[in-house]
Amino acid sequence: MSPAKKQTVTALAGGVGASKLLLGLYHAMDPGDLTIIVNTGDDITMHGLKISPDLDIVTYTLAGIVNPTTGWGIRGETFHFLKRLGTYGREIWFNLGDRDLATHIHRTDLLAHGKTLSQAADHIRTSLGVKSRILPMSDQPVPTIIETADGKIHFQEYLIKHRTEPGIKAIHFHNVKHSHPAPGVLEAICDADKVIICPSNPLISIGPILAVPRVREQLRARKESVVAVCPIVGGKSLKGPSDKMMMQLGIGSSASAVAKLYADFTGTFVIDRRDAKQSSAIEALGMKVAILPTVMRTRNDKRKLALALLAL
Ligand code: FO1
Numbered sequence: 001m002s003p004a005k006k007q008t009v010t011a012l013a014g015g016v017g018a019s020k021l022l023l024g025l026y027h028a029m030d031p032g033d034l035t036i037i038v039n040t041g042d043d044i045t046m047h048g049l050k051i052s053p054d055l056d057i058v059t060y061t062l063a064g065i066v067n068p069t070t071g072w073g074i075r076g077e078t079f080h081f082l083k084r085l086g087t088y089g090r091e092i093w094f095n096l097g098d099r100d101l102a103t104h105i106h107r108t109d110l111l112a113h114g115k116t117l118s119q120a121a122d123h124i125r126t127s128l129g130v131k132s133r134i135l136p137m138s139d140q141p142v143p144t145i146i147e148t149a150d151g152k153i154h155f156q157e158y159l160i161k162h163r164t165e166p167g168i169k170a171i172h173f174h175n176v177k178h179s180h181p182a183p184g185v186l187e188a189i190c191d192a193d194k195v196i197i198c199p200s201n202p203l204i205s206i207g208p209i210l211a212v213p214r215v216r217e218q219l220r221a222r223k224e225s226v227v228a229v230c231p232i233v234g235g236k237s238l239k240g241p242s243d244k245m246m247m248q249l250g251i252g253s254s255a256s257a258v259a260k261l262y263a264d265f266t267g268t269f270v271i272d273r274r275d276a277k278q279s280s281a282i283e284a285l286g287m288k289v290a291i292l293p294t295v296m297r298t299r300n301d302k303r304k305l306a307l308a309l310l311a312l
Helices: 018-027 051-061 080-087 098-112 117-129 156-162 187-193 206-211 214-223 242-248 255-262 271-284 299-310
Strands: 009-011 034-038 044-046 050-052 133-137 144-148 151-152 168-173 194-197 225-229 268-271 288-291
Touching: 009 018, 009 144, 009 187, 018 034, 018 299, 034 051, 034 187, 050 098, 051 117, 051 133, 080 098, 098 117, 117 133, 133 187, 144 156, 151 156, 168 206, 168 242, 187 214, 194 299, 206 214, 225 255, 225 299, 255 268, 255 271, 268 271, 271 288
Parallel strands: 009 034, 009 194, 034 133, 194 225, 225 268, 268 288
Antiparallel strands: 044 050, 144 151, 144 168
């Protein structure tokens, strides 16, 4: 496929699922023309450290240092620090690696000295040589809380400590009504030639970004330029527990179920060939449908999907 024409792109992203496409985009276009708005609902404070998993996953991926096996953390990681914390009886279900720790210490210190999360994220990505802008959705903490039959828990506890086993009754974005889009977020959506919704969990990765006041409205105003890549293929999540969560909340786990969640602000909905039969149901929601290979296993798959999206 020939190189993409020059254009500015703003992508809305969660963590591991989004990063595959982001890496494709990063190499298929001028990375300086790419802005990424990242979910921070997954952020958590552990052992006094401010951890922003999705910001770090995106940054490490584009910096070329992510652990290729897990998709999070740093390649070649060791866990001596965590093991030692365990000897003090502390909870060690959240696997903080020794190399990764430097990022959390640095971010925590910047925040303690009055910097914003946006400023910390920018410093980390420029220090790691990432050329695209990486913006948190908000500078205010908006933790994603999962309501289960046994009570409310932080999303990371649900995902990692409890391995997504508890049935979910509802998802809450704590304090989101009082949050503001981080500096540059609304402008990035307003000014980009194209806005791409990455194939991330629509409920707990894209959902928190959409819940930040004025973000969804800004996307609606750009509907014709918004392209969403479906994270569900053949009824299953490309990554993580989207399918299970959508089923438990009664939304259903299909491309059209995701399309319904995005219909008010998406101009083009991208589905895999396996879901082609759902095209007319999705078009009936008021969106164009593009059928593209959305399952990205190799570097070439990522680049091909990125180029196809840029060409739409
Ligand atoms: N994901 C896991 O499945 N297990 C972990 O122990 C874990 C630790 C971790 C530490 C730092 C970090 O930045 C991310 C980490 N992740 C871990 C990934 C992360 O929690 C999730 O994949 C995202 O929040 C969902 O996008």
